[in-house]
Amino acid sequence: MRDAVSTARRSPSIRDILIQAAIWSAVSLVALAFFWLLADLLRHGAQRLDWAFLTALPKNAGRDGGVAPILVSTLLIVAIAMALAAPLGLATAIFLSEFTRVGGRLARWTSLSLDVLAGTPSIVFGLFGSAFFSAFLGLGFSILSGGMTLACMALPILIRATEAGLRMAPGEWRLGAAALGVSRATLLWHVLVPAAAPSLAAGLMLGIGRAMAETAALIFTSGYVDRMPSSLFDSGRALSVHIYDLTMNVSGGDQNAYASALVLIILLIAANSLALWLSDRMFGQRITSS
Amino acid sequence: MTQADESRGADTHGAYTLKPLVAGPPCCEPKKLIGVEKLSLRYNGVPAFEDVSLDIYRGCVTALIGPSGCGKTSFLSSINRLSDLIPGCEVEGRITVDGENIRNPRADVQALRRRIGMIFQKPNPFPLSIRRNLEMPLKEHGVKIRAELDERVWRALADVGLWDEVKDRLDTPALALSGGQQQRLCIARALALRPDVLLMDEPCSALDPLASAVVEDLIASLRGRYTVVIVTHNLAQARRIANYAGFFWVKERAGALIEFDHCHRIFEAPRHELTAAYVGGRRG
Numbered sequence: 001m002r003d004a005v006s007t008a009r010r011s012p013s014i015r016d017i018l019i020q021a022a023i024w025s026a027v028s029l030v031a032l033a034f035f036w037l038l039a040d041l042l043r044h045g046a047q048r049l050d051w052a053f054l055t056a057l058p059k060n061a062g063r064d065g066g067v068a069p070i071l072v073s074t075l076l077i078v079a080i081a082m083a084l085a086a087p088l089g090l091a092t093a094i095f096l097s098e099f100t101r102v103g104g105r106l107a108r109w110t111s112l113s114l115d116v117l118a119g120t121p122s123i124v125f126g127l128f129g130s131a132f133f134s135a136f137l138g139l140g141f142s143i144l145s146g147g148m149t150l151a152c153m154a155l156p157i158l159i160r161a162t163e164a165g166l167r168m169a170p171g172e173w174r175l176g177a178a179a180l181g182v183s184r185a186t187l188l189w190h191v192l193v194p195a196a197a198p199s200l201a202a203g204l205m206l207g208i209g210r211a212m213a214e215t216a217a218l219i220f221t222s223g224y225v226d227r228m229p230s231s232l233f234d235s236g237r238a239l240s241v242h243i244y245d246l247t248m249n250v251s252g253g254d255q256n257a258y259a260s261a262l263v264l265i266i267l268l269i270a271a272n273s274l275a276l277w278l279s280d281r282m283f284g285q286r287i288t289s290s
Numbered sequence: 291m292t293q294a295d296e297s298r299g300a301d302t303h304g305a306y307t308l309k310p311l312v313a314g315p316p317c318c319e320p321k322k323l324i325g326v327e328k329l330s331l332r333y334n335g336v337p338a339f340e341d342v343s344l345d346i347y348r349g350c351v352t353a354l355i356g357p358s359g360c361g362k363t364s365f366l367s368s369i370n371r372l373s374d375l376i377p378g379c380e381v382e383g384r385i386t387v388d389g390e391n392i393r394n395p396r397a398d399v400q401a402l403r404r405r406i407g408m409i410f411q412k413p414n415p416f417p418l419s420i421r422r423n424l425e426m427p428l429k430e431h432g433v434k435i436r437a438e439l440d441e442r443v444w445r446a447l448a449d450v451g452l453w454d455e456v457k458d459r460l461d462t463p464a465l466a467l468s469g470g471q472q473q474r475l476c477i478a479r480a481l482a483l484r485p486d487v488l489l490m491d492e493p494c495s496a497l498d499p500l501a502s503a504v505v506e507d508l509i510a511s512l513r514g515r516y517t518v519v520i521v522t523h524n525l526a527q528a529r530r531i532a533n534y535a536g537f538f539w540v541k542e543r544a545g546a547l548i549e550f551d552h553c554h555r556i557f558e559a560p561r562h563e564l565t566a567a568y569v570g571g572r573r574g
Contacts, residue, residue, distance in 0.1 A: 101377070172414035179372055179410075180427040180479065181403035190426055191416050 041265065045258035053259055058226050061250050062242065067260055069228035073143060073236025074212065074267075076229065077222055080147025081154055081211045086204060088151070089158035093196075094188060096159070097166035118156035123216040125153050130220035141235040146222025150214060154207030161206065165199020166192055205275045209268055215240040239264045320347035323517050324369065324487065329383030331364050331373060338364040339545030342383075344536055346487075351509065351518040353528035353553065356538030356568070361545025362521040365538075366489045369519070370406040371399050387487075404431050406487040407480030412496045413472035415464035415479070420456050423464045423475060424482045431483060446482035450474040450508055470501025474508060481516075488512065490520040494527065506531060525569060529557050537565045 056066030092110075100107035129149030139145040169192050177187040193200075215238075223235035224245060237245075243260050246253030324346035331338045339361025346352050354362045367373045368381050371392065385392050392402055415423050424443045433439055443460075447453040452474050456467070464475055473493060480488060490509065494502035510531045512518055522528050528535055535556040537549045549562045560566040567573035 170414075172410065172412060173416055175372070175375075176410065176414040176416070176476070177427075178375055179370060179403055179408035180430075180483065181400040182427050182430045183400070186426065186430050190422075191418065195417055 038265070041258060041262050044255065045260075045262035048255055048259035049262055054263070057228070058242075058256075061253070062226065062246050062256055063250060063253050064256075067239070067242065067256075067263060069226055070237050070239055070242045070260070071263070073222070073229055074239045076143050076232065076236065077146045077150060077218070077238055078208060078211050078271075080144060080232070081150035082204060082208060084148060084151035085154045085158050085207055086200075089155055089162055089203065089207075090193070090200060092155070092159045093162035093166055093200075094193075096163045098184065098188065098192075114156045114159055117152075118160070121216075122153060122214055125149055126217035126220040128152070129217060134221055139233065141221065141223030141225070142233045143222050143229055143236045144232045146218050146236070146238070147232075149217050149221045150211040153214065153217060154211050157206045157210065158200075158203040161203030162196055162200045165196030165202075168199075169195050201275045201278065205272050208271045208275070212238075212264060212268055212271070213240055214238070215244050219244075239267070320345075320350065322346070323348040323388065324519075325384075325386040325389075326369075327384040327386075329365070329368065329381065329385065331361065331368055331382075332380045333364075333376070334378040337544035339538070339547075342545075342547045344547060344550045346517060346519055347534065348486075348517050349514050350533040351513050351520060351531050352534040352536065353532035354519065354521045354536045354538060355523070355525060355528050355556075356545075356548075357540070358523070359545070360538040360540045362538050363491050364545075366408070366491055366519065366521055369487075369489055370403050370408055372403075372408065374399070400431075404483045405485050406489060407483060407485040409473070409476055409480060409488060409490040409493045411492040413469060413476050415467070415472050415475050417463065417465055419461045420464045420467070420475065421460040424479050427479060428482055442482045446478040447475075449481055450478040451504070452478060468501065470497050470504055473497060473501070473505055477505075477508065485516065487517045487519065490518060492521055492523060495523065525557075529553065537562070537568060539564050539568070 053066040054071060055068050057068055058070070059065035096107060096110060100110070126149065129145055129152070133139050133145035133148050134141060137145070139148075173191055174187065177184075177191070218238050218241050222238060222241075224237045224241050225235040226237045226242070227234075229236040239260055243257050243264070246257035246260065322345045326345070327343050329342045330340045342361075342365060354365065356362055364373065367376075369385060369392075373379045373381055381393065383393075387402075387406070391397070416426065418426065421443060424446060425439055428439055428442055433442065444453065447456065452471060455471065464472065467475060473496075477488070477493075493509070494505050497505060506527055509518060509520065513531070513533070520528075520532070532553040535551065535553040536547055537556060537560075538545050539548045540546075541548070549556060549560060549565045551561070555561075556565060557569050560569060564573065
C-alpha cells in the first residue's frame, strides 16, 4: 500500500496535470465573471451611492435624485411574498415529507408540478398574476398583487429545500417518538421543524433572491409607478423594474441604474446574511451540530 | 461479584456511576402480564413469524434469542403496536396486557405505548437538550407541573445511573453524550413515563463493550420493578440477565418460537434439539 502511494506521489502523470489545469481554469473563469460584474458595478455606481441616494425621491424620470420610494416598494413586495410563501411552503413540505410516501402517486404528481413551476419563465407568472390577482381579484396594479405573484414563484424552491431538510431527519426520531406515544404534531413542532430550519432558511434565501431579482413578473402586477406607496394597494416600482426602465427607456439614466443595481446586490447579500443569522439564532439552541 | 465485574468497574475511570449489579427479587410465583396467543405477522403477505404463543411474566426479564431474520424484532414491535406504522404489515392473533386485548382497534395506542416503552438497537435521543428529551414525552402525556417534571427527570436519570454524569449539563445537547450514555438516556426517557413493560431490541449491540456492560447491569437492576422483554444475539448476556428465554428459529421460511422456558433450562437442559444446537454454538 505504502509503495503504491509513494510512486503516485513521485510522478504526477501528464493526464493529472491537464485535468488540474482544466479545473483551475474553469474555477478562475467563474470567479472572474462574478468579480468583473461586481467591479463594473462598483466602478460605475459607487460614486452615486450615498445616503442621499437612498433617501431622496427620483427626479427627472430617475436620471437624478434617489430611489427611496423604489426601495420601500421593493421591501414591501418581498416582505409580502415571503410572509405568504414561508407558511405555505413549510406546510406543503411537511405534507410531502411526512404524509406521502416517496414514489407514491400523490408525491409524484406534486413533485412533478413543483418542478414544472420551478422552471416556468417568470413572464408566465407575470401574466398569471396580472390575470388572477390584478384583474380577477380586483387588486389592480398593486404591491399586494406583485407580492402574491412573487410568492407563487418562490414557493417551488422553498418547498423543495424544506422538504429535503425534513427528509434528512433520521427515521429513528419518528420511530422513537411513536414508541413513546408522542404525537406526530409534537414531533414535528419540537423536533423535525427545528431540525429542518437551516433548510427552510436556505430556501427562503433562494426565494428572496429570486423575488428581488424579478422584473418580468412585476411589470404586469405591481406596476412601475415611482411614487412613494401609501398603502399595499398602491402600485409600486421594484428595484429591478427601476433598473430595467432606466437602462432601456430613459436616456442618460445609466449612472443611476448602476447605483440601483449596486443597492440591489447589497440588499441580496444582507438578506442572505439575515436568513442565516435568524436560523442560527432562533433554532441554534434547540438543534445540535448534527 | 465475579472477576469480570470487578475489572469492568475499575476500567471505566469513574464514568461508571451505576451501583454494582443488584438483582431484583426472584420470580418465584410468576404472574402473567402479557399473553400472546397464536400471533402471526406478515409483511406484504410474506410471513415474518407464525403462530407464536407465550406468556410474559410480571417483573421478570424475558430474553428472546435466535438467529437474525427469524422475527424477534417484528414480534417486539407487535406488542406495542409499532407494527401498525409499517405499510403492508398485517398482524393476526391475540395479545393481552393484564387481560385486556390490545389489538382492539379502539384501544388507545398512545396510552399503550406509554405503558409499554421501547428501546432500540441504535440510541435515538432527539436533537434536543438532555432535559427536553425527557420532558417532551412527559408533557405529551399530561405532566405539566414544573415540580413534578423536575422530580420525574431526576428520578429517571438517577435510575439509569446518569444523574451524576449529567446533572450539571441538563440543558446541553443530548447528542453530545457518548453512545452508552445516549442509550441510558433513552432508557431514562422511557422510564420517566412510568411504564410497566420495557421492550428492548438489542439495546447493547451498537455499544462498545464497556458501555454495553453498564447498560446490561442497568437492565439487570430493573428486574423486579419492570417487566423487560429483550431481544439479544448475545447468548452470554441472555444467560446473565434473563429469568425466562424464548428461542426463535426459521421454520418453513417463517420465524417460529421453538422453545420457551426458564432461562437456565433453555441453556442447561433444552428440550428441543435445535435449541441445544444453537445455545451450544453448533448452529446459528
